Amino acid sequence: MQPQSSSTEMQTQQPQQVQNSSNTRTAPALLPPVDIFEDGSGITLCADLPGVGREDLAIGVDGRNLTIEAPLKLGEASSLTPVYAEVRANHFRRSFELSGDLDTAKIDAGLRDGVLTLRIPKHEQAKPRRIDVRVE
């Protein structure tokens, strides 16, 4: 996971996805697809979590590690016999490593129609600012 030399500087500004295969997995979990982008004030992460209700979603920050975990529920259990299944696990899990310039205390999360939107702002001092050059 070592970035090439040209990217060392930027590498500190982005969350790093933890190698999912190296994690100790208790049960097979679905890896939700994500979009991640960064602007001047922070990082936005969108994740597809279909079948996840607001009350079941668990977003945890442990040190610099951000973990999204949620069970997938399809409503009341009925007497269904599965005929065909493309989704074959019943919970989502994915972790990201955050960098120090991000303010983990101010993470804002919204869940709508099965899409999680996480906004991770940067610390004030880490935001880009313009430095005026004085003419002497």
Add this chain to the structure above:
Amino acid sequence: MLFPSMLRTSGDWFADFEQLYDRMDELLGGRSATSSIRAVGRAGAFPALNVGNSPDAVEIYAFAPGIDPKSIDVSVEKGVLAISGERQSQDGKSSGGKASEERTVYANERFTGRFRRVVALSDDADPGRVEATYRNGVLKIVVPKRESSKPRQIQITSGS
């Protein structure tokens, strides 16, 4: 690739899925040699589908998060149920006003664009009474079975 960890795009994601499928298939007793002709691209297809059967109905679950339910089109024609629509990119929505702002994209794994998936219904399904509901990004379609095809007890009357 500058950031191997960040640039794992859908390819790797599906590779992971494949692993999962393989594991599940082991548990479930092996992948069957035949599959539905419309499900060939199962790992890459959006939305993912699960289909279940009950005595009263066939239930189809389409995992389609982040879509306005009004823009999803569900139709039944000649025994084939089709789900189609379009998923807008979240990007376009949020960056409309501030296109000038510098933005760096690190991951773009989520599906965007038009989609269409079809499911062949069995002969006993009643396409006249299809119900579709959208909740938490999952579209649930219930196709009831015809009364005549439901399992039932036959009363035996004595002949005397």
